[in-house]
Amino acid sequence: MEQEESPIELQTAPRPDASVIWLHGLGADGRDLATLVPELGLPRALAVRFVFPHAPYRPVTINAGQVMRAWYDIELTDTGFNQKLTHIRESEAIVRNLIEAEVARGIPAERVVLGGFSQGGAIALFTGLRFPKRLGGIMALSSPIPLAGSLMGQAEPANRLTPIFMAHGTYDGIIPFATAQAAHNLLVGGGASIEWHEYPMEHSICPSEIKDISRWLAARLAG
Secondary structure, X not given: OOOOOOOEEEEXXXXXXXXXXXXXXXXXXXXXXXXXXHHHOOOOXXXXXXXXXXXXXXXXXXXXXXXXXXXXXXXXXXXXXXXXXXXXXXXXXXXXXXXXXXHHOOOXXXXXXXXXXXXXHHHHHHHHHHOOOOOOEEEEEOOOOOOOOOHXXXXXXHHOOOOEEEEEEOOOOOOOHHHHHHHHHHHHHOOOOEEEEEEOOOOOOOHHHHHHHHHHHHHHHOO
């Protein structure tokens, strides 16, 4: 893959001691979610570095082969959505490198939270559960969960019980709410520790969700 643009970085205070790596959805870029940082209103005592990377450009089958930023290709088949596993693993490698970069900057892995919206949340969950060092938490927002039925079987012991914030809109017309519920149930059945939220919204992020994310992040990163 070609050299990608550097992630956008924002800090809530000097000398951060925690990091949140937050992945955007299909067709967007890191700028899409960076505007949420001030809206979170995190406690002033928290010094957090937010990292918003950009997905590679690639043709996306479901969008008539248009080239756009995407963490993986996706197509609609007779049996549902097909999320290209080779691309998912390529994106997993990108995110692993971002985690290790934060560790090299002095942030312990257990003070790193992975998060993402839609495709980004799919990659955050896939990467986080399979990462060999304990992480601080994982957020999957309005996300299609890849390999939901077998993902917990691939989870590393260090992250099998890592706290997960999972949320979805009940009116989501892109990733049906029932699909998200089914994935959630499979993960919980496999032993995942999930805080589940549902909101009367479409494929988006709403103010009440931002408030819940803020509370959850503050709890994960306190101390």
